[in-house]
Amino acid sequence: MSLTDLNTVRKGLVALSVEQTLLEIGGGKLLNEVLTILFEKYHSYLPNCYENPEYLIGACKELGEGLSKEIRRSLRKRLEEFSYQGQIEYFLTRLSEIEYMRLPNPRVN
Amino acid sequence: MSGLDILIGKSLDAIIRENLGEITLRRVEQRLFERYGMGLSKTIEDFPKLDSVLREFFGGGTEGLEKKFLDGIVSLEHSKDKNQEWVTIEDPILATSILTSLGDEDKAKILNAVLGESKVISEILETCNLPQTSGYRKVNSLIENGLLVNEGFMTTRDGKIVNKYRTVFENIHIDIVKNSVIIRILVSHQSLKNSSVMQIVCSS
Numbered sequence: 576m577s578l579t580d581l582n583t584v585r586k587g588l589v590a591l592s593v594e595q596t597l598l599e600i601g602g603g604k605l606l607n608e609v610l611t612i613l614f615e616k617y618h619s620y621l622p623n624c625y626e627n628p629e630y631l632i633g634a635c636k637e638l639g640e641g642l643s644k645e646i647r648r649s650l651r652k653r654l655e656e657f658s659y660q661g662q663i664e665y666f667l668t669r670l671s672e673i674e675y676m677r678l679p680n681p682r683v684n
Numbered sequence: 685m686s687g688l689d690i691l692i693g694k695s696l697d698a699i700i701r702e703n704l705g706e707i708t709l710r711r712v713e714q715r716l717f718e719r720y721g722m723g724l725s726k727t728i729e730d731f732p733k734l735d736s737v738l739r740e741f742f743g744g745g746t747e748g749l750e751k752k753f754l755d756g757i758v759s760l761e762h763s764k765d766k767n768q769e770w771v772t773i774e775d776p777i778l779a780t781s782i783l784t785s786l787g788d789e790d791k792a793k794i795l796n797a798v799l800g801e802s803k804v805i806s807e808i809l810e811t812c813n814l815p816q817t818s819g820y821r822k823v824n825s826l827i828e829n830g831l832l833v834n835e836g837f838m839t840t841r842d843g844k845i846v847n848k849y850r851t852v853f854e855n856i857h858i859d860i861v862k863n864s865v866i867i868r869i870l871v872s873h874q875s876l877k878n879s880s881v882m883q884i885v886c887s888s
Contacts, residue, residue: 578796579786583858587865588783591776594863610863621863657787 585662589654590622593631596649600642609634628669643674685729687852688871688879691830693728695757695775696881700724703753712737731880750884760885761868768854769876773867782867783858785831790814790822795831795851802835802848823849833875 597606612634613619617627624631635643647670657663701709701724709724715737716727727734738746757778761770773779785791793812797803803811809819826832832849839845853869860866876882 578792578799578856579858581787581789581792583860584783584786584792587858587860587867588780588787590860590863590865591780591783595776595780622860622865656784660787660789663787 582662585657585660586622586625588657589625589663589666592650592653593621593624593646596646596653600645600649605638608638612637625666628666629673632670632673647671647674686875686878686880686882687830687833688875689729689731689830689881690828690833691852692754692757692778692879692881693725693830694781695778696753697725697728698777699753699756699775700728708741712741715740728881735880747884747887754881754885758882758885760882767873768870769873770857770868770870771882773869779865779867781829782831782856782869783865785826785829786856786858788822790818791826794819794823794826798832798850800850800854802850804838804846804848806846808849 594606597609601608609631610621613621613624613630616633616637617623617630619627619630631646632643635646650670651658651667654663654667658667704712713724716722716724716734719737720727720730720733722730722733724734727737735746735750738749742749755774757773757775759772759774761772763769773782786795790812793814794808797808797811805820805823808823809816812819814822823832827834827849831852833852834847835850836848837845838848852875853871855870857868857870858865859868876886
């Protein structure tokens, strides 16, 4: 018997970590602002940031250059104990890389 | 203390502190010390004691207050199976704590090894092929967080009694819907009955 798919667990863990980080930094107001940008600009929800970290950085950059840096640092701290897992480390590394890159155009569905 | 009470305990502690307000919280804690020599966190582990003190302060409104606290942590879904119930985890901190355990590969292996059957720790570590030191540490962390519960014991060849452990839940579902991560655990009626905290949720 198997409990649950590890990828769903990781995706859920990253989504809840991002949510708590945003709440900690800017309360419900910041969380709602990020959710709105994710939906309006990227047609995405918070858990989709696990596969597409560029959406999270893009949304945060719209709200202030310093914010994306703060969120990236805080997320690394929260998820550090899982960074031995390839996919989580990939997510964290991508966050850092994207922050210093030109952001891609929003995906249009 | 039941596994479910341990699982819910930390979140309940935080929600009570957040909702009672500084002055009332201080008075409640003072009364708990006078009557039982325990603080809030300790009496959550022995919920009827906390309930009796809350009743001194809030009288008939206590049940409603306790339900309000618990609504933010868990909700019960009545299932067709009369022996089991699905419990939805509403508190994001508790949800994160569960996902943190499931996200740790060794802890996930341990939970899988005792899903539906109780085992002694040495047996769990052997099944999961985990080293003793880190394996014991991970098992103990799962016990402390209420995800593993004691169920029965066995007697070793040299006459020692060793506890057996199993998961607090019978199954777990994680659904990601839009912006929400929904965690539901399937628990037996017996586990619900043994949990003094869950009895409040069941009575609604």
